[in-house]
Amino acid sequence: MSEPRTSTSPRMLGIYLNDHLAGATAGTQLAGRTAREHRQSPLGGDLENVAVQIMEDRAALLTLMADLEVPVRRYKVYGGWLGERAGRLKPNGRLRRRSGLSTVLELESLRIGVEGKALLWQALLATAGADPRLDPDRLTELLDRARRQRATLESLHEAAAAAMFRPGRTEPREAVVGT
16 A cells, blocks of 8 residues: 655646646637627726736746646647637527627636636645745735736626616517527
8 A cells, every 4th residue: 555645746736737727728718809809898908908917827827837847738728729619609699799698608707717717826825835846926926916807807797797687678689599
């Protein structure tokens, strides 16, 4: 019988970080597309800022993986990319155009992704004292930024949901389908 390991397995860390990289890939794609869709709307500036930060956070994750000598698993990156593309196929109540429901759901998805990213930074911060390759100051900075992103997305979501679900709102009849 082997003795239990006292440190995190490099294999488990690699799986964990690659899973987050897949999510970051999907999140980067979703954030960029959502920001482009709303470029001319009141949400545009905030969404563009969040999209840029999410892209930078993905790059920070890649740098961290290199520092930790964790190889990138391309199939997971491609899986994240494909997952975001597949998510575009969800019904939004319209055949050919975006609806307010698309915006609400995209903001929810971004918020969930940012929450997961914050948990990643927290988990790594918790082990930073035991691994000199992890910079606690940088991880704290990334965690704080994720918290600011979460607050921004929460505010944008509240506004989008209030506009979408307000009593008396009507959708163009010819474009409405299913849910």
